[in-house]
Amino acid sequence: MRLRLLLLVTFSLSITVHQTVIAQIEAKGTVFEDANQNGVMDAGEIGISEVAVSNGKEVVLTDSKGEYSISINENDATVFVIKPAGYALPVNDLNQPQFFYIHKPNGSPELEYEGVKPTGVLPDAINFPLLKDESGDSFKVLLFGDPQPYSEQEVDYFDRDIVSELVGASGYEFGITLGDIVGDDLDLYQPYNQSILRIGLPWFNVYGNHDMNFDAETDQYADETFEVTFGPATYSFNEGKAHFIILDDVIYPRTDGESGYIGGFTETQLEFIENDLKHVPKDHLIVLAFHIPIFLPEGGKTFRISDRNRLFDLLKDYPQTLSLSAHTHIQKFHFFDEEEGWQRLSPHIHYNVGTTNGDWWSGVPNDRDVPETLMRDGTPNGYAILNIDGNEFTIDYKVANEPADYVMNMWGPKVVAQNTWHGAELYVNYFLGNEFTSVEYRIADQDEEWRDMAKVAEHDPHVAKLRQKWDLLESLPEDGRRPSNPVESDHLWKMRVPNNLPLGEQVIEIKVTDMFGRTFNESFSYKVAEPGYQR
The missing domain is CATH 2.60.40.10 (Immunoglobulins)
Incomplete structure (x- = not known):
């Protein structure tokens, strides 16, 4: 193992000022086709070349043997594979895709809700198994906005009103919950996971403002419980001719003197997107999923416009784009044009998805003992379906416990x-x-x-x-x-x-x-x- 010390030095008026020493170590391993699906690279199993691997900022490609090497922070880092099309990710016993390795030798800082336990010394090899998959370029994705239960009773509402009708459902490739997985009580992650498990699909989760460790002193550590439960909050993967980028867009605590949180992206995330897109063909559909919408409500300051402009600059060479959010508990499309910083003639489509919990499970319970929970804009609670065909898409919205033609x-x-x-x-x-x-x-x-x-x-x-x-x-x-x-x-x-x-x-x-x-x-x-x- 090779240790590199990057010493940042600034000279001013002949005085040397030593800034923070950033210690880096080298993570190495192989991305391979797991023919017998046991999660281990056995004799005879071959590495896969030209697969992207990231540390959340830089992106490298595997060589002809499927091997990679990438620098990571020695104290707090994540390494993940960016799944190529034609392959599937293994899942754990909760159907959560396994594509990452978290490195925290000393574990998470002490917080109210448990974070990552100490991981110890970096392994000599971090290998990523992939499973051969011939799903093709046409597929469907389930989109859940804000389950956001504040109690186990509300987890039960979610389970019976949303999940139950999807148990055993066919025709979907995977699902994504677009943040606010729970309502501040992070102990509810586990009953939520048990409910989602019943659907029987690989499931990705986006980090929301009610999924945070509120006692964290810096934004870096606000997602520690999310991280140990679901994995990294920013990553990407390919499916068919679509490239999905999952982003944590909750900045907490704010650094502008205001209290609370604000929507935005960090410098590291923006560099990751830039490096990630270098390996994505321009004719592919780019789907971004995050929690807080990038449009602003009238008079509102809920998202950092400078971050949105930088995102749009990174996307300007891609004619087919879609971004997804939740958070507002209404349903809305927003079409970004040149006046709002979009740099193409065709608008960028942003879809703010209606929520599974509707209006926070409000109203009188119906004959199924579930609140009517109609959203403030008249949208019933439910979930969306993203239908992808090549680099094109359509969207459906399915009202909970109603026929599919109730639109x-x-x-x-x-x-x-x-x-x-x-x-x-x-x-x-x-x-x-x-x-x-x-x-x-x-x-x-x-x-x-x-x-x-x-x-x-x-x-x-x-x-x-x-x-x-x-x-x-x-x-x-x-x-x-x-x-x-x-x-x-x-x-x-x-x-x-x-x-x-x-x-x-x-x-x-x-x-x-x-x-x-x-x-x-x-x-x-x-x-x-x-x-x-x-x-």
Whole structure:
């Protein structure tokens, strides 16, 4: 083992100032095809060349024998393989992919929640087994936003409302939880893991602001319990013609004089992305997954714009990109253009995924004893599905415990008075809607042509009604808690309900065409009646 001391020296006015001595050691090993899947490089098993290996900053490629060598910090480091397409990663007994080695000779600092135990001396060889896989370039990925349980009861809600319908599900390659895996109580990682295990898929986890060691003194040590439970918080891998980059984008504690956390990337992470992308073909789809969105709410300062600009600069040569986040407990698409620092003509698509716990498990429990937990923008709780075909993608959103074709909700009157003034309106909330969505309508048996509904930035009236019910209560219910107040929905359309029609039942046909060119049809029935009051 070779020890290298990097001594940083600065000269100023003939005075030598010695800065921090950074001790580095060399990690070595082989990336190999594990033919018998026992996790050990046996005689006859061969190394795989041209596979990327990283220390979280630098990226090196294995040689013709599958061997690599990379410098790491002698006191706190992670080495990981960047899985190439055509291979799968081994998983542990929790179905967590095993692609890394954590080196902490002295373990994590003393914290409220347990971190990494002392790992001791660096092994002579850190080998990474890969399994041959012929899945191809078309596959599906499950995306979970914010399970965020604050109690074992809420883990149970998550298990029964989300996980249960996916047990034994086929057709998915892997899953990703996009942060806020738990709600500050890191002891809940274990029941969460046991629940996810029931799905039966390899599962990746993103670090969120409620997954932190809040007693950590520096950002470096804020993820120690996450690290010992799930592995590194920043890494990447390939699947088909897609390259996934998983990022910790929670900076805690802040270094700008403000308290709490802020969204952003460290210098080390940005260097890792730059070095990582050197080995990714330009025609591949780049999928970035992190927790805090990179768009800013109105008047908000939730993400460091300088970090976002540097990320966009690193991505400028890739025409196919997608970034994923959660955190907000609403569902939203944001399309970045040149005005916001994106350097291509086609916008960068950022998808802020609706959450599995909806509005923090609020509301009155239903007949399954699970709170209704409708999000503030009218999106029911559920999960997303990323469908990848080559370097292109589509996205679906699956509402928990509802049929797959439940993609929109409607709100309108049951009856309107014929040929009188009225203000009754029909609202359509298409859960995956955005500015590239069209919503059209026509009156069944009356119209041949479709007409546009107006996209509006308003509160979904269904959400407002659920909240108003709590304001009208004379006493609190035995179970459940008041939901959060509604916010302007980013995927809401409305129209005036026609009443200049024959008496009796009328049907409004709805047609949604989404950003991917897919169409969805629904209908709304109401009654036209004789007015009971004449002005």
